[in-house]
Amino acid sequence: MNDNAPSALLVDDVWVALPEELREELLTRRRSSTGWRGYRRQEWDGRHWEPLRPVIIRERAYRGLGWLTARLLHLAVEACRRRAATLGELHRALRFPHELQLMDPDRPLVAAELTRYARPDLLVEQGQPRLLEFNNSTRLGGDTVTPRLAEAYARLCPQSGLHPPPSSVTARSAALVRTLGSQVGNGRPRRMLVPACWGIDANGTRRRHERIKKPVLADAERVGLEVVQADLVELGINAAGRLLAAGLPIDLVMFQWGSDRIVDDGGGLAALRSADRARTVELFPRTESALISSKAVLAWLHEDCDAGLLDPADSALVRTHVPWTTCLGLDGDPAVHEKLLRMATDERDRLVSKPAVGKSGNGVLFGSQTSEKDWLAAAVHAARESPVVLQQRVESDRMTMPFLDRDSGQEIVAQVPYVLSPFMIDGEAASVGVRHMGPGVRAGDVVIGASRGGFQSTALIAPDPV
Structure with missing residues (x-):
């Protein structure tokens, strides 16, 4: 197995493992530095809070995260190829809700084309990264902000050993050059x-x-x-x-x-x-790469695991790092539909209902926060319009984040949930986008997104312990 293969991959925020002197120095310099006004948000209490630090990830964990997401992207295309030979067939099989105006419907599915540019979203649960969606697209938020923030944080303590991942901007430029080859x-x-x-x-x-x-x-x-x-x-x-x-x-x-x-x-x-x-x-990237962003593909991965179509190592990878997912609205078999609905009712507290293709948390329902009557009605109604996935609820780990309100000078420390989003460009990880909630986040399940009050942040890499 590749040395980066995450046989037991754990990806923690290791801020508290840094030397206390380094943490205090970084926070002191961050408080006194300028140019961060765009990096603050107004919370429910009217305060304009700024987070004071990035997420810190170990070097080996970062490499493992890149290996994991690249492998899952490849497996996703393989799952699609089992169900469609061309892009047009895949568009129909997914009941994809958007027209892809430049898609060549007769073009075959090629993994290297469909996975060139992605920013998967992963929650961390008990240290294990759990992939929620692939986010393959022509337009990915944070592509320039994420590396800029990482470089700014690294400059605060340049002798610390903390450094940014490869920039998503320069990684994309390298991919553009590869596209044209020797030309x-x-x-x-x-x-x-x-x-x-x-x-x-x-x-x-x-x-x-x-x-x-x-x-x-x-x-x-x-x-x-x-x-x-x-x-x-x-x-x-x-x-x-x-x-x-x-x-x-x-x-x-x-x-x-x-x-x-x-x-x-x-x-x-x-x-x-x-x-x-x-x-x-x-x-x-090719516009049809957006097809892989459908969360129905995650359901196909689990179907293929159940059918024994993946080798044992890949099957273990999917079951460990992709929450169990099934899809309503793709299969017209009434018996299958009825079975899924019964399961959705019985397991409501452990499930999340999401549009197979959506963004910003729109249409997301946590079963734990929804009555049985409303839960079933919402899932059935939504699936008639466009496919809906039922996904195992992931209980996100929380990290300790200090916040500063510059208007008053008040600081507060909060335990906040977060999402890691590595930019994957031609199969290699670059900058790691981070979204986390602010100090007013409620307990329990929450959608972690900018439109829901989340902060856009970044990650620095720390050397592995000797």
């Missing part, structure tokens, strides 16, 4: 397009997807890419089938939009599709 840096510019567009989100709101973020632009230029920023309406195709943006031929397209329905593209989407089908342009 980069051979004397003629290789152009990367970052298209801007208008989209309609799930709430029907029209919004603008703007252009490339400054850190991403600077790093793409550092690795030798000529970045072109143009609206979809400025795209076209030349006689050779090459994609043109404002008249310039494009070699690579990097997407910055998520699942919104793109509107008023002026034929730009058709131009992108034509160039992609003609294989005259590369896409990073």
Whole structure:
């Protein structure tokens, strides 16, 4: 087995294991430093709290986390390939609720294409990481904030041995270069397009997807890419089938939009599709990678374990690190549906109901917080509209987090739940996004998200003990 393989992977926040002198020095410098105002939130009591430290992870645990998530992503694609031969078939099998406007329905499922860019969410339960969803997408929150925060924290105590993971920004630039292979840096510019567009989100709101973020632009230029920023309406195709943006031929397209329905593209989407089908342009990441983000895929992993389709090591990996998950709304067999509903009623306190495809905790119901009548009705109604998963409830570990209210100077220490979200780029872990709740978090189950009052943070790596 690979040395990084998590045969007994534990991923703890090891802040309290650091020398007391180092902890006090980091907190003292953090209190006196500036530039953190965007890193605070208003709590229920009206205070504007700032967390004063990052999560601290051991080097070996970080490597194990990367190995684990990469392996689970690969197994997820294998589960999809058992049920679909093409992307179009997979879209239908998942009852995926969004149109993927650049998807080639006849394209085969290729793990290396569908897992290039992901940010899985993992809760930690008794030290064990438990994967809740894969979050494969063209647009992942925190891609620039996470490494910036990590670098800022590392600068507070540069001689401490604490250091950031590889940056998600530089890791993505390296992936862009790999996409073009030897074509980069051979004397003629290789152009990367970052298209801007208008989209309609799930709430029907029209919004603008703007252009490339400054850190991403600077790093793409550092690795030798000529970045072109143009609206979809400025795209076209030349006689050779090459994609043109404002008249310039494009070699690579990097997407910055998520699942919104793109509107008023002026034929730009058709131009992108034509160039992609003609294989005259590369896409990073491919928009259909979002299919793997459906939590129904986690249910398929458990189905395959039960059917004996995974080897013993992979089966143990899934059962240990993926909470038991089943799906309502995919299988039309009434007997299967009835059995799942009975189980959902009997095991309500141990389950969470979630949309198979969703974000920000919308539509999430904890059985422990819902009456039997409301629980069953909500799950059945939601499954008629779009697939719903029932997932084993994970009891998140809590970490000790100091908070500062700069307005009053008050400090408070709270035990808060947290989520780890390593950026996985071409199978390798980069920055670790962290979300945790504030000092006013209630006891019991809670959705840990920015829209629910969570803080966006980061992780530093500590050397393994000698």
